[in-house]
Amino acid sequence: MSEDDNGIDVSGARDFEKIIWGLKGRLTQLFLGNYVWDDLVIYIGEMCKSLQVVSISSAQVTDGSICHLLKRCEQLTALDVSGCPKFCGLALQELDQETFGAKNLRFMQVNLEGHEM
Numbered sequence: 001m002s003e004d005d006n007g008i009d010v011s012g013a014r015d016f017e018k019i020i021w022g023l024k025g026r027l028t029q030l031f032l033g034n035y036v037w038d039d040l041v042i043y044i045g046e047m048c049k050s051l052q053v054v055s056i057s058s059a060q061v062t063d064g065s066i067c068h069l070l071k072r073c074e075q076l077t078a079l080d081v082s083g084c085p086k087f088c089g090l091a092l093q094e095l096d097q098e099t100f101g102a103k104n105l106r107f108m109q110v111n112l113e114g115h116e117m
Helices: 016-023 038-047 063-072
Strands: 007-009 029-032 053-056 078-080 107-109
Touching (some): 038 063, 063 078
Parallel strands (some): 007 029, 029 053, 053 078
16 A cells, blocks of 8 residues: 555555545545445545545446446546446446536546447
8 A cells, every 4th residue: 555645545455444534535546456346436435525536447346336436526537447347338328417526527538348339
């Protein structure tokens, strides 16, 4: 686990909820590896309102939790879910102008390989 002034890399850490709870008010960048699941991503969306950059690489994360992040994280400017093979883009269909909270989002990277559009 490494930390700088504004972000923390918790790839491989097992006790995410305690880490997130302790940093929730000042966390602006979050890089999550394979030990992440939907409920944790939803928890992060609820707790970390200051997040600006999120990168997730997990085979366990799906559209539902990504949609939740896009609804709740109003400061989000960059989201990378290219390492989430279960993300197929359906989350984006659920969002409209009223429910989309990440109005500052300028960059979103996805990998839709293997998904029909």
